[in-house]
Amino acid sequence: MSAAVCIQFGGNAVRFAAEDPALLAPLEVHLRGCAASESLPLVSEFHLTAVSRTSVQVVENGSVLFPALERETAWQVLLQEGLARLNAACRLGPVFHAGAVRDARGGVILCGGSGCGKSTLTAYLLTRGFRYLSDEVILWESAQGQIRGFARSLVLKPGAAFLWQGHAQGRAKRLPFADGSAWLEPRTFSAQAICRQTRPRLLLFPQYRTDAPPLRVRPLSPAESLFRLLQNLVNARNLPALGMQAAAELARQVPACAIEYASLEAVHAWIQTH
Amino acid sequence: MDALSSIPCPVEDFQAQTLEGEIVLLHPACNILLHLNPTGALIWSLCDGRRSMGEIVALLGAAYPQAQEQIAADAPRIVQELAAYGALTLT
Numbered sequence: 001m002s003a004a005v006c007i008q009f010g011g012n013a014v015r016f017a018a019e020d021p022a023l024l025a026p027l028e029v030h031l032r033g034c035a036a037s038e039s040l041p042l043v044s045e046f047h048l049t050a051v052s053r054t055s056v057q058v059v060e061n062g063s064v065l066f067p068a069l070e071r072e073t074a075w076q077v078l079l080q081e082g083l084a085r086l087n088a089a090c091r092l093g094p095v096f097h098a099g100a101v102r103d104a105r106g107g108v109i110l111c112g113g114s115g116c117g118k119s120t121l122t123a124y125l126l127t128r129g130f131r132y133l134s135d136e137v138i139l140w141e142s143a144q145g146q147i148r149g150f151a152r153s154l155v156l157k158p159g160a161a162f163l164w165q166g167h168a169q170g171r172a173k174r175l176p177f178a179d180g181s182a183w184l185e186p187r188t189f190s191a192q193a194i195c196r197q198t199r200p201r202l203l204l205f206p207q208y209r210t211d212a213p214p215l216r217v218r219p220l221s222p223a224e225s226l227f228r229l230l231q232n233l234v235n236a237r238n239l240p241a242l243g244m245q246a247a248a249e250l251a252r253q254v255p256a257c258a259i260e261y262a263s264l265e266a267v268h269a270w271i272q273t274h
Numbered sequence: 275m276d277a278l279s280s281i282p283c284p285v286e287d288f289q290a291q292t293l294e295g296e297i298v299l300l301h302p303a304c305n306i307l308l309h310l311n312p313t314g315a316l317i318w319s320l321c322d323g324r325r326s327m328g329e330i331v332a333l334l335g336a337a338y339p340q341a342q343e344q345i346a347a348d349a350p351r352i353v354q355e356l357a358a359y360g361a362l363t364l365t
Contacts, residue, residue, distance in 0.1 A: 223296030227309035230300060241289060242302050248291045 003028075007082060008036030009150045010090030010139050010235075014082040018048040023056060026075050026175050030183045033132075033151030033194045044085040046078055072177055083150060087137060087234045094243040094250075097232040098138045100149050101130035106201030107147055108271055109138060109254070111232050117208030117261075123154050123163045123184070124264040125271070131195040132186040137234065141197075142246045145253065148197045153183040202274065203229075203256040206267070214263035215270055222248075225256035277350045278328035280364040282321040288361060299361055306360050317352050321362055327353060 003021035005028050006013055013036040018024050047059045051067075056074045058066040060081075069077060087095050098111040099122035108125070110118040122135040133149025140147055153173075156163065158180025173185035186193040205220070205228050220228070229247045236242040257274075261267050289300045297315040299308040310318055320330045331349050335342040356362045 221296055222293035223291075223298050223309055226291060226293060226298045227307065230298070230307055236302070242300065244289050244291055244298075244300055248293060248298075252293060 005031060006036040006038075006042075007031045007034040007086075007152075008040050009034060009083070009086040009137070010095060010148075011040065011092045012043045012086055012089040013037075013040040014085050015042055015045045016048065016078060016082065017045060020048075020050055023048045023050065023071070023074075026183070027078065029173055030153035030175060030185060031079070033153070033186065041089075043089040044082070046082065048074065048078075075175075076177060079152065079155075083137065083152075086150070089238075090139065090235050091238045093140050093142055094229075094233050094239060094247050095137050095139050095235045096229060096247075097136070097234060099135040100133035100138045100147055100198075100200070101125045102133060102195045102198045103130050103271075107133065107198035108202045108204065109147065109200050111203060111205050111229065112207065113232060117206050119155055120157065120160050120163070120208070121206055121264060121267060123156060123160065125268060126154075126186060126189045126193060127163060128268050129190075131190075132193045133195050133198065140246060140250050142249045144197075146197045146199050149195075151186065151194045151196070153185045156182045156184055200250070200254045202271065203250070203254045204271075205256070205258045207258070207260050208262070209260055210262060212260050212262045214261065215266035216260040217270060218258045220256040220258055222251045222256075224258075225254075226251040228256075228258075277354075278326065278331065280327050281323065281325065282327060282330070282353050282357070282362045282364055283323035284318070284321055285361055285363060301360070304360055308356075308359055308361060313348070314352055314356070317349055318356065318361070321353065321356075 002019045003024050004015055004017040005024050006015045016024055016027055045061055049057045051057045055068045055070055096111055097113050098109050099118040100107055100109050101122055110121055112118050119135040126132055134151055135154045137150045138147045175183040226248050233243055287301060291298045295312040297310040297318060327350055331346055334345045334349060357364050
């Protein structure tokens with residue numbers, strides 16, 4: 001018996017395979033929002049094999065990538081490695097480090113690197129009824145004027161349990177890790193939580209600060225917006241003019257603000273009125 | 275060489291996007307990314323490798339006579355900053 005999980009983003013696919021389906025079960029659940037169709041080009045295949053009761057070997061495209069990983073670490077590593085391969089292969093348009101959610105008026109992009117609070121903010125907005133595109137990367141399809149997200153399960157940092165505990169009602173698909181982080185399936189909040197693509201209406205560059213006022217907002221000029229977008233562009237080398245032209249179109253079309261916040265509620269309230 | 279006789283020249287291979295009077299510059303090989311506000315963008319646009327710093331100051335002074343003193347102080351400083359960031363060379 002063998003199993004495989006195939007995920008897609010940006011026009012390409014990555015496949016995870018194993019003889020023992022149990023090795024892939026968490027990936028199957030928490031990457032369900034990124035499931036791939038058969039027709040996409042496969043850029044990488046990872047094969048998992050148990051080498052002991054608690055560790056696995058990971059082979060990528062026939063070469064050993066990791067000879068022995070703890071199972072829990074393997075899932076976290078494969079999530080990042082798989083996404084990295086997809087980002088590196090994407091030529092459809094600029095891919096940004098960004099979360100994205102959608103309300104009735106359109107998409108809200110939350111752009112920034114690791115540690116800025118975009119995953120926590122994305123999760124909070126889901127608890128407030130927003131739909132989910134991603135908490136990690138988005139693709140800007142400038143010809144269509146829309147964004148697409150990598151709709152994996154949310155990766156919640158330690159201390160973010162309050163975000164889902166009131167909503168789980170026993171149906172949360174949550175996978176905790178030893179470091180205090182957890183994967184949380186977006187359908188925990190709503191069966192229709194996942195949104196494949198949307199036209200963006202707002203571009204935010206968030207920065208969480210414990211010592212900040214509840215919310216400070218600074219509108220950005222299109223040039224300031226472009227400057228920040230380019231710092232979060234992950235596949236520049238694949239794109240004409242390093243993606244600068246396409247990123248500039250996003251900066252021109254979508255109003256942008258830098259937000260510094262200590263209150264998730266304050267950010268939500270502001271988004272609702274802008 | 276005094277500052278006003280130097281000739282600022284844009285470094286090759288910068289990509290530029292102009293948005294509402296501001297400019298974003300990207301040099302991929304040197305890993306340089308710069309944002310120029312409207313003043314910086316205007317000065318950058320006048321640095322063509324032929325005009326001297328003195329000519330640039332004079333041009334701006336003629337266009338903005340009420341700010342001649344400010345221009346004489348700020349324009350060379352901005353050019354020096356752009357040179358320090360690797361966007362211009364000074365000959």
